[in-house]
């Protein structure tokens with residue numbers, strides 16, 4: 001049986017040459033490194049969802065939230081198959097000195113900043129898909 005596609009919002013939170021990633025503790029993409037993010041709720045804009053999910057998961061306050069790209073992935077081998085449309089938003093910190101907190105430790109092993117050129121593996125599939133499309137948050141590189 002298949003269910004309707006899910007819309008997720010993923011936030012490329014960029015600080016210098018690094019981005020914020022956490023290792024997932026959720027069933028889909030367990031143990032993979034993912035951006036902060038989650039379900040788009042009824043009536044929300046992508047920008048609102050990005051700010052809310054980052055706040056809920058890390059405590060961080062973000063600004064300059066902009067649409068980047070969208071991915072379309074099917075996790076057919078998952079225990080509960082999932083069709084995920086992920087909307088990628090880029091953002092920066094309101095206060096560059098603010099530290100991420102692991103507010104939902106049951107869903108994430110912890111947040112850290114990773115060098116864009118040396119990302120940890122494995123990455124969550126939508127992020128992998130986005131990178132394969134040739135996207136870079138640091139276009140001057």
Ligand SMILES: Nc1ncnc2c1ncn2[C@H]1C[C@H](O)[C@@H](COP(=O)(O)OP(=O)(O)OP(=O)(O)O)O1
Nearest residue numbers: 006007008009010026034035036037038039086126
């Ligand atoms: N970084 C991400 N990249 C792509 N999709 C993501 C990302 N984070 C979450 N999603 C998608 C996949 C999930 O099916 C869905 C829900 O996110 P998930 O992190 O599993 O729960 P959540 O607790 O953050 O969201 P909610 O509270 O809305 O259930 O959103």
Ligand SMILES: [Mg+2]
Nearest residue numbers: 036037038057
């Ligand atoms: Mg999440």
